Amino acid sequence: MTRLLALWRKETLALLRDRHGLAALFIMPAIFILVMSLALRDAFVPGVPADLGYAVVDLDDTPTSAAFEARLGTVDILREFGRLADEQTARREIAAGRIAFVIVLPEGFGAALDAAARTDAPSATTLRLLADPTVPLAVRNGFRQQVEAELSRQQLASVLDRLGRALMIPELRDIPERRPALEVATEAVRGETTLDPAPVLPSSVQQNVPAWLIFSMFFVVVPISAVFIAERQHGTLQRLATQQVSFGLILAGKLLPFFVVNQVQAVVMVLVGRYLVPLAGGEALVLPGNGSALFALWLMTAAVSVAAVAWALLIASLARTAEQATVFGGVGNILMGAIGGIMVPKFVMPAGMQALTQLSPMAWALDGFHRVMLRNGGSSDIVLPAAALVCFALAALVVAILLNRRARRAHC
């Protein structure tokens, strides 16, 4: 035990003096959580993202075109920047990146709308939408659908106005303004112990806190490999071997301090999600309210930690230099994160890529966290992802031990 305590103390001191390692473990993920939670806040809301900015070029300048513009202004998820004088100005504003969309109401817009209310014949007049090419297609389509919907409402209002006047029922003109007769409600399907109504998809912060926590936990590869490679290069591992410190004991000496570091990371990232993200204008992280689910979350954190430390030891054993470890570990983590739904949520990936996520231990980890945080699962629900992570850890440790045994024979 004296030997293990000495190893733990050494690892802790080494980590506390490694500013870059600490930054990679704590500051980087906190910033990622903050930035990504805010940046992706709207991507998790079904439908057209909010705060879509648009401007109007009204070449018609009739009461009908003014009424249409006013109607667009009532749509919650659209935000009008105002009018622009002409199409040329509109194109300049888009090119400069100041406005995402411009609706060009052509000359004859009002007349065409009135005519459409009387006849089925297609109109020759075209309402044009100018869009920033960097806006994703899905967002462009969503915006177009909103405009078309309001166009249909205005047309229907015109028809009903006419009809109401003919039938002496003026209330008919108000029908299009009413919202759907049946409210469409979305409910997240959770476990039996559903506590709160929640969206079907994870919210931005619910996705980003576990995702970047997992990512940062795997970044223990930086401090672990830095010390491990220095130990090998300086002959410290050999010296320890002559002092009959087994390689297994050395590994155990690294496991516990970094396990504790991972637990501290989990607490810090939860606090960031719960208190810092809302301060910056995002949603607050919601944790399960019962003890069983919290225990399941801790179990997941423990499984991820074991996998992350074992992965770091494998990388440290594979790499010959600190530079190699940074490349292997860093690129490996980024690839695992990209494939595993850390950087891009799995549910927005195409089916093929979604299947590919199962190759990444980070995806198993994220799945485990989501089972608890989004589906209110308990310990029994995380057995599969947690077991997969522990198996991954064991495999990585076995390979690390074999690599070190071989290296010892080759370099003595």
Place this chain on the structure above:
Amino acid sequence: MICIDKLVYRYRSANRPALDGVSLQIAPGSLFGLLGPNGAGKTTLISLLSGLLSPHHGSIRIRDTALTDFRRTYPNAIALVPQDHAFYPMLTVAENLAFFAGVQGLDRRTQASRSAAAIEFARLEGVTRQLAGELSGGLRRRLNLAIGLLADPDILLLDEPTVGVDPQSRHFLLDAIRTLAKHGKTIIYTSHYMEEVEALCDDIAIIDHGRVLTHGSLATLLADDVPSLHLRLPQPLPATLAHTWATRHASFTTCGREVTLAPVTMATLPRILAELADAGLAPLGLSLGERNLEQRFMQLTQRSLRD
């Protein structure tokens, strides 16, 4: 007594053994010098003695006990002081000593007393709170040695312990090693500095290509069976004369302005001096029938460059 018997070790990728039947006997309490060019097998022998490697053939016995059993019975009896600075640069001197004492399983009280003794022995009192990575080359060497002494080992394996230090630190280290030997520790010392080994060691072995070329006391090694002449010249020997001497003498070596010839007797010496005079060279110094360790080393290991 350390008995090394017909030791063979071959690295997996190597096409010849690193050690090929090495046999040596090292007396307890002796200061044993192990010499050899790069790749001779010194580090492999040290690794085998420290238990890092296991021999493919042959045996190592200490106090008539097989090495593995000896290490099991006396886990702290052998300490290696490697050539590298094998400690943690991000820890202070005191933290390094506490770590290596702790990792050897010493209890807290013994850790403290041994650390204090090692600090005092290596004269590290003024830098205990300094990060090891910020120490000078000499202080690093002293810390490296101090760590090796923490467990109060009976056998100390010193792998080039004075590399890269200034003369003051080198003298300090050599004195420290002598003191350790006086206290009854068996010290196996490898170095490329012949004058250090010559000044320090009671017993010396020169190995090359995994074999022991010679082994014995310094006096034995330097005893000249074949009388030789060593010349120090004002300028390098002309090629024609070098060719003549190389053809005529059984042993002929030159190194810059130093020339060694054998056999040379009092009868043949005048002819050699006459040939030098004909070449316009007057020797700055000459010695007949005496050699130093470096000459003996060069004679045994030849002059070809090593990896």
